[in-house]
Amino acid sequence: MVDYRRIYSEEADAYEHMVAGEDCDGVLLPAIEAVCPLEGIHVVEVGVGTGRITQLLLEAGVGRLVGVDPSMTMLSIAEEKLEKRLERTEEVAWSLHVGQASALPVAAATADLAIAGWVFGHFTGWYPNWRERVDQAIAELERVTKPGGANIVIETLGTGVEEPLALKGRTAEYYRCLEEDYSFVRETLRTDYQFASPRAAEAACAFFFGDALTERIRDNQWSRIPEWTGLWWRKL
Numbered sequence: 001m002v003d004y005r006r007i008y009s010e011e012a013d014a015y016e017h018m019v020a021g022e023d024c025d026g027v028l029l030p031a032i033e034a035v036c037p038l039e040g041i042h043v044v045e046v047g048v049g050t051g052r053i054t055q056l057l058l059e060a061g062v063g064r065l066v067g068v069d070p071s072m073t074m075l076s077i078a079e080e081k082l083e084k085r086l087e088r089t090e091e092v093a094w095s096l097h098v099g100q101a102s103a104l105p106v107a108a109a110t111a112d113l114a115i116a117g118w119v120f121g122h123f124t125g126w127y128p129n130w131r132e133r134v135d136q137a138i139a140e141l142e143r144v145t146k147p148g149g150a151n152i153v154i155e156t157l158g159t160g161v162e163e164p165l166a167l168k169g170r171t172a173e174y175y176r177c178l179e180e181d182y183s184f185v186r187e188t189l190r191t192d193y194q195f196a197s198p199r200a201a202e203a204a205c206a207f208f209f210g211d212a213l214t215e216r217i218r219d220n221q222w223s224r225i226p227e228w229t230g231l232w233w234r235k236l
Helices: 004-010 012-019 028-035 052-059 072-085 120-126 130-144 169-180 198-209 211-220
Strands: 042-046 064-069 093-098 111-117 145-159 185-190 227-235
Touching: 004 012, 004 072, 004 120, 004 198, 012 072, 012 198, 028 052, 028 145, 028 185, 028 227, 042 052, 042 130, 052 064, 052 072, 052 093, 052 111, 064 072, 072 093, 111 130, 120 130, 120 145, 120 169, 130 145, 130 169, 169 185, 169 227, 198 211
Parallel strands: 042 064, 042 111, 064 093, 111 145
Antiparallel strands: 145 227, 185 227
């Protein structure tokens, strides 16, 4: 079984290399902007990782962004990348902080958009009390968001598959609770990875997705790996 917590703390460079190939058609940012126009707004991002979505949001013109992630290793890569590519100005301010989704270091009712990408789904595998953890995290998204603002949760719907997965067990229950208990609306997006060659795809993804995807890449000679992503959104 892949140990994602170890990857996030010890293999952040490999993770950054892999996700640089994700969403090769650039569909994620327009989907976010369809929920909440980004120009000049205040964003709180939960689960910054190495800053892939952070960079998209800043380049789209958000006015202020506060990013939170539990991994200092991931945040260090994000900070270095963003410092190289983006200036901090009076109009565009951003800061990254070590923290947990259940206790965000952010004041209440300050964000126009609170967004969490590929975060809460891990709780279903990491914690016996995963539902309580999800409840706390969703409550924090709501706490930091202004009245009339938006929340977005992004999660996987399958990698290396031609159709979105019919998920089962805890993951399916988690996705169901987003929609039924918290009134999120789901959008389904195709966010394929693109690499230079099948060999490059295999090398980039094996550590994270394991043997099953590695075999599919090899069997299909994929340099472009099909991927499906769910974007759940709601207005407060």
